[in-house]
Amino acid sequence: MLILGGTAEARALAQVLVERGYDVVSSLAGRVERPRLPVGEVHIGGFGGVDGLASWLREHEIAAMVDATHPFAARMTASAAEAGARTGVPSLVLRRPGWREEPGDSWQRVPSLEAAAGALAAPMRIFLTTGRRSLPVFTPVPGVWFLARSVDPPSAPVPDNVRVVLGRGPYTIEGERALLREHRLDTLVTKDSGGRLTMAKLAAARELGVHVIMVDRPPLPPGLRLADTVAEAAAWVPG
Incomplete structure (x- = not known):
């Protein structure tokens, strides 16, 4: 096998x-x-x-x-x-x-990482969970600040408008809620990966009224x- x-x-x-x-x-x-x-x-x-x-x-x-x-x-x-x-x-x-939108969610589905980047505008504060290799797609957007989470560190140099936090699921709703509040994040950008290991961020976003830009699967x-x-x-x- x-x-x-x-x-x-x-x-x-x-x-x-x-x-x-x-x-x-x-x-x-x-x-x-x-x-x-x-x-x-x-x-x-x-x-x-x-x-x-x-x-x-x-x-x-x-x-x-x-x-x-x-x-x-x-x-x-x-x-x-x-x-x-x-x-x-x-x-x-x-x-x-894949994940499904629930009552209270504010989701915007997009077909690609590039479309997700095109949906951003200053002065957004973004929780970016699309992987370290995707950073170059998003960081050129002017006036936007990113908290980028990945398992491994992204390649240097990291732009000034990006703070990197390392982590690996499973995550808790309490932890995700605290992260969103601490960094005053108003938008979550994520891939529709599905599963329970990383879905806590969606529940925390729902509770706090954080907008979600969801990248659809290929x-x-x-x-x-x-x-x-x-x-x-x-x-x-x-x-």
Whole structure:
């Protein structure tokens, strides 16, 4: 079994399958300095595109592949879909459901990071949780101040209008509420990652009347088999 991982769901699925006696290899992109490692064998780094992944699947005689990468890892998902089709390896995409707006929320959905940056205007104070690699998209916006949270520090230099805070979920509503109040943040910019580990910021924003700019997920390639939960993915794995 190959699990394209890096998510909590990927780690949970690896645990279930190893306990069932499967030979599991989990692949991590290697973008996080100290990733949470799943049980079983771990492959860190890319495969060399579609051709490299297809060759790897054949060489390692992979019987089935589950793409449990982050919902915004569009390039990896597209490569996995094509490699699976080329090799005939049965493939499944495991994606936790996205977040849904609730009563009291003030959300603005946008299709991309660039569209989110285009929705900003001075004198906003932004809680930015879209990842350290996205900073260059947002920081040129004049007159806007950012509290940017990421697992690892962004590449230097960090602009003067950005304060970086490091953190890794799960977060609490109390902690997120305190962060929003301490820094007088009026807008949250985030990706629709879904899941419970990082959703506390949405509840805190709702309580405090903080506006949310929500970046929608990229579309999945057509024709993929999709599972919403670890249990559903585990039930799909060939016996």
